[in-house]
Amino acid sequence: QSALTQPPSASVSPGQSVTISCTGTSNDVGGYNYVSWYQHHPGKAPKLMIYEVSKRPSGVPDRFSGSKSGNTASLTVSGLQAEDEADYYCSSYAGGYNLIFGGGTKLTVL
Amino acid sequence: EVQLVESGGNLVQPGGSLRLSCAASGFTFSNYVMNWVRQVPGKGLEWVSTININGHVTNYADSVKGRFTISRDNSKNALYLQLNSLRAEDTAVYYCVRESIAWSRDYWGQGTLVTVSS
Numbered sequence: 001q002s003a004l005t006q007p008p009s010a011s012v013s014p015g016q017s018v019t020i021s022c023t024g025t026s027n028d029v030g031g032y033n034y035v036s037w038y039q040h041h042p043g044k045a046p047k048l049m050i051y052e053v054s055k056r057p058s059g060v061p062d063r064f065s066g067s068k069s070g071n072t073a074s075l076t077v078s079g080l081q082a083e084d085e086a087d088y089y090c091s092s093y094a095g096g097y098n099l100i101f102g103g104g105t106k107l108t109v110l
Numbered sequence: 111e112v113q114l115v116e117s118g119g120n121l122v123q124p125g126g127s128l129r130l131s132c133a134a135s136g137f138t139f140s141n142y143v144m145n146w147v148r149q150v151p152g153k154g155l156e157w158v159s160t161i162n163i164n165g166h167v168t169n170y171a172d173s174v175k176g177r178f179t180i181s182r183d184n185s186k187n188a189l190y191l192q193l194n195s196l197r198a199e200d201t202a203v204y205y206c207v208r209e210s211i212a213w214s215r216d217y218w219g220q221g222t223l224v225t226v227s228s
Contacts, residue, residue, distance in 0.1 A: 003154055036214040038155075044220060045114070046155075046205070051214035089155050093213040097169040101147075103154040 004029065004090055004102035011108040017078040020105045022090030023071060028100055030071035034093035037066055037075045040104075041086045049088075050075060077107070085109040112136040112217045114206045119222030126196050130222060132189040132206030137217075140164075140184040143209040146191045148202035149221070156202075159191065160209065174200075196226045 005023040012018040022029065022037075029035055037050040048057055050066035053073060063084075065076045073092070077084055090102040118130040130146070146158040159180040160169045168180050179192040189206055203221035210216035 032213075034213040036212075038215075038218075045218040047218070048210070048214055048216045051210070051216075052212040055212075057216065091155070091157075091213075091215075097160065099157040099213060101155040101157065 002100075004092060004100055006088075006090060006102040006105045008103070009106045009108065011110055012080050013110045014080055014082065016080055017076060018080060018107065019074050019076045020088055020090075020107070022073040022075070022092075022102050024073075024092055024094075024100070025071055028071075028092040028094040028098075029068065029073050031095070032093045033068070035066065035068060035073040036091045037064075037073075038089045038091070039084075039086045040089060046089070080109050082109050112208070114208065114217055114219035116204065116206045116219045116222035119204065119224045121225045121227065122196055123228050124197060124226055126226070128193045128196065128224060130191040130193065130204055130206075130224070132191075132219060134187045134189065134206075134208075137208070139182075139187040144180075144182060144189045145207040145209055145215060146180060146189075147205045147207050147215070147218075148200075149205070150199075150202045158204070161189070193224065196224075198226050200224060201226045 035053045038046045040046040053068045054066040113135045115133045145160045161180045177195045181190045205221045206219040207215040208217040
């Protein structure tokens with residue numbers, strides 16, 4: 001399976017909102033509601049931010065939200081803060097025992 | 111507090127072997143499916159392998175099948191990954207990851223670096 005497609009970078013001012021896309025196919029993103037999003041500050045452990053397309057684990061601020069349309073999932077971060085600057089990865093179940101990830105998006109808070 | 115601490119990463123020559131370990135704490139290890147996920151420097155994440163709660167069922171990415179072996183010791187709260195016939199393209203940070211609902215992975219370690227180079 002090929003990796004999911006994410007924009008390599010995004011830059012947004014503090015307080016603004018950003019939406020990061022994650023594009024797959026009908027065999028992964030479009031075929032299942034098993035999309036997750038992870039935040040990764042380099043050198044630290046990645047953190048689960050969204051699972052099952054739009055659900056937030058306990059402790060994740062409601063500024064983070066997820067959605068899906070067709071073969072594309074999206075992560076929206078509103079009211080951006082400096083600590084939101086990180087790499088963001090999506091993942092999707094792809095049938096059988098296959099889990100695929102996106103290439104990652106580096107989010108910069110200007 | 112859930113903690114996953116990887117160890118065993120090192121510089122190894124092509125064709126060589128390495129064993130990675132992951133020490134788990136803060137949760138009932140034997141109740142969870144566990145994974146290894148890797149990240150090539152500067153690239154995205156790649157799922158490597160998964161093992162079920164009793165260690166009897168394992169799955170591997172095609173890129174490592176036949177060369178890597180995942181195992182666990184529930185009495186020691188430990189997860190392992192045996193890496194054989196290593197290639198340059200196996201150079202990556204390897205993460206120990208706990209599996210959660212809906213195919214998500216809810217806790218990750220900080221990773222251990224494996225470098226394959228002559």
